Amino acid sequence: MRKVLIIFAHPALERSRVNRALIEAAAGVEGVRVHDLYQAYPDFDIDVPFEQRLLEAHGVVVLQHPFFWYSAPAILKQWQDLVLEHGWAYGHAGTALKGKWTLNAITAGGGEDSYRREGGNRFEIGELLAPFEATARLCGMIWLPPFVVHGTHRLGDAEIDAHAGDYRRLLIGLRDGAVDAAAARRWPRLNMDLAAVLGG
Numbered sequence: 001m002r003k004v005l006i007i008f009a010h011p012a013l014e015r016s017r018v019n020r021a022l023i024e025a026a027a028g029v030e031g032v033r034v035h036d037l038y039q040a041y042p043d044f045d046i047d048v049p050f051e052q053r054l055l056e057a058h059g060v061v062v063l064q065h066p067f068f069w070y071s072a073p074a075i076l077k078q079w080q081d082l083v084l085e086h087g088w089a090y091g092h093a094g095t096a097l098k099g100k101w102t103l104n105a106i107t108a109g110g111g112e113d114s115y116r117r118e119g120g121n122r123f124e125i126g127e128l129l130a131p132f133e134a135t136a137r138l139c140g141m142i143w144l145p146p147f148v149v150h151g152t153h154r155l156g157d158a159e160i161d162a163h164a165g166d167y168r169r170l171l172i173g174l175r176d177g178a179v180d181a182a183a184a185r186r187w188p189r190l191n192m193d194l195a196a197v198l199g200g
């Protein structure tokens with residue numbers, strides 16, 4: 001069993017529909033720990049040793065957040081800037097994260113069609129996540145395509161519930177070693193064909 005850590009960043013959880021449902025679906029899963037950065041650090045005063053110990057204790061690191069300006073809410077950047085230290089996360093002696101799996105779990109207001117070359121957002125989500133992928137690779141982590149919920153503003157409750165169920169299944173699959181990382185990279189997002197990603 002691989003322990004799964006969700007590093008969660010949403011600055012206004014009380015107004016969230018989709019992330020709230022995803023987090024609630026994840027919270028009860030054995031072997032999955034949800035760590036809410038805005039709740040833990042309302043002043044952005046991140047406890048670096050605590051965060052590093054938390055990462056060391058888990059095999060899968062999920063960065064869950066709404067897509068904000070084609071990236072993540074600010075606290076996640078602050079977390080990266082402070083926690084991913086030279087000599088710990090990267091550099092000659094920095095091997096603490098080596099071999100751990102990582103992915104982004106994101107919600108986006110824009111529909112999937114808008115994230116195409118000819119669409120309103122011009123770039124694909126995977127391209128826009130390049131800084132996260134490059135960071136993971138620098139730290140020797142195994143990068144997976146994201147779990148993405150598109151078109152959040154148009155989703156009804158039943159659709160949100162379905163996405164939450166998919167997220168729960170993915171987390172259980174990651175925990176239980178049911179995901180083949182190389183095969184999963186065939187999809188631009190893991191929930192495009194979750195059954196295949198989870199080994200049929």
Ligand SMILES: Cc1cc2nc3c(=O)[nH]c(=O)nc-3n(C[C@H](O)[C@H](O)[C@H](O)COP(=O)(O)O)c2cc1C
Nearest residue numbers: 016017018019066067068069070107108109110152
């Ligand atoms: C400051 C801000 C920036 C946003 N930037 C984007 C964006 O770049 N692309 C996008 O598709 N949606 C964007 N959105 C929409 C959010 O992604 C969307 O509201 C969120 O994923 C909904 O999830 P929630 O119900 O958990 O809040 C943005 C929203 C806010 C408030």
